[in-house]
Structures are given as C-alpha cells and as structure tokens.
Amino acid sequence: MIETINMQYALELVGTYFFAISGALAIQNKDQDLFGVGFMGFITAIGGGSLRDILIGAYPLVWIENVNFLYAIFAGLITTFLFFSHMAKLRKTLFYLTLWELLFLQF
Numbered sequence: 001m002i003e004t005i006n007m008q009y010a011l012e013l014v015g016t017y018f019f020a021i022s023g024a025l026a027i028q029n030k031d032q033d034l035f036g037v038g039f040m041g042f043i044t045a046i047g048g049g050s051l052r053d054i055l056i057g058a059y060p061l062v063w064i065e066n067v068n069f070l071y072a073i074f075a076g077l078i079t080t081f082l083f084f085s086h087m088a089k090l091r092k093t094l095f096y097l098t099l100w101e102l103l104f105l106q107f
Contacts, residue, residue, distance in 0.1 A: 012069075013072045014072075016046070016063075016072040016073060017072040017079075019041075019044050019045040020044065020045040020072070020074075020076030020077055020080075021041070021087060022041075023040045023041040023045060024044075024080040024081075028084075034081070037077075037080075037081075041073065041076060042073055045069075046061075046063045046069070046073070049061075050063065
C-alpha cells in the first residue's frame with residue numbers, strides 16, 4: 001500500500017534527520033567512539049518528542065509506531081559519519097536550522 005506523505009509529516013522527518021546530525025556533531029570533541037556518537041544522535045533526534053508523548057499519554061511513541069523516523073535518524077548518522085569534515089564546518093548553520101524548526105514548525 002502506498003502511503004501519501006503530507007507536508008507536516010515530511011517536515012517532521014527532515015527535522016528528525018537534522019536533529020540526529022546535530023546530536024552527532026555535538027559530541028565531536030569528546031573522544032567518543034562510533035557507538036557514543038550514534039547514541040547521542042539518536043537521543044537528540046527522538047528525546048523531546050518522546051518525552052512529550054509520554055507526558056501527554058500518547059502511546060505508542062511516534063518513532064516506535066512509524067519506522068520512517070528510525071530511517072531518518074540512521075540516514076542522519078550515516079551522513080555525519082561519511083561527511084564529518086564538511087558537517088563540522090556547517091555546524092552553526094545546522095544549529096540555526098534546528099533552532100528555526102523548533103521555533104516555527106511546532107505550531
């Protein structure tokens with residue numbers, strides 16, 4: 001069955017992708033291994049939404065119910081791993097993009 005993707009859903013996936021990149025880049029100077037970087041990216045990408053869902057009692061959690069969010073997280077982590085030197089240069093740009101998403105896309 002082909003699932004239609006609306007604009008909000010697509011932006012949620014893109015936001016999750018960038019949150020995973022942001023979390024993976026946040027740990028770049030901390031002498032962590034690949035598992036630590038992946039864990040930090042994963043927690044950054046799903047942490048806030050999961051906490052919100054738990055507090056309002058919305059079960060199952062979005063990333064458990066819909067596997068596409070996990071794909072977006074893994075895509076962000078793989079992108080960071082493959083293009084780390086380029087991503088490190090864009091760190092401030094990604095921070096401002098993530099900040100923009102937090103401020104304006106949640107409404």
